[in-house]
Amino acid sequence: MSLSNVQKKQYRNIGHTLNPVVTVAGNGLTEPVLTEIDRALEDHELIKVRYSISDREVRYSIVEETAKVLKCEVVQTIGKVALLYRAALEPNPKLSNLLR
Template sequence: MSLTNVQKKQYRLIGHSLNPVVTVAGNGLTENVFAEIDRALEDHELIKVRYSIVDRDVRETLVKETAKVLKCETVQTIGKVALFYRAALEPNPKLSNLLR
């Protein structure tokens, strides 16, 4: 499920106006955090997640782990915020950030 450069550019444009829906704190990635990110991806398809972790290497590892476990694409990472995309099984036009 690799995104093309054109798709990534389009998703970055949409993601620019989005606010982070989940914040990962010092506790790291727990089951509850994964569940909340998974729910947000299913509802919105394109979401931002803020990683409130100071160490850059740990933050990169957590972003990669999130993408791997939840089977989503990392569209962009800027500082402490990552933009993730995963197509919904049944997109809801009222909730999806791509269909609004």
């Protein structure tokens, strides 16, 4: 499920106005955090997640682990915020950030 450069550019443009919906802090990727990210991806398809972890290498490894576990694409990472995308099985036009 690789995104083309055109899609990434379009999603970055949409994601610019979004606020982070989930924060991953010191406890890392716990089951409740993964469940919340999964729910947000299913509802909104394109979300921002804030990783409040100081160490850059650890933060990037957790972002990649999130993408691997939840089968989503990392569109962009800037500082402590990652923009994640996963197509919904049944997109809801009222909730999806891509269909609004």
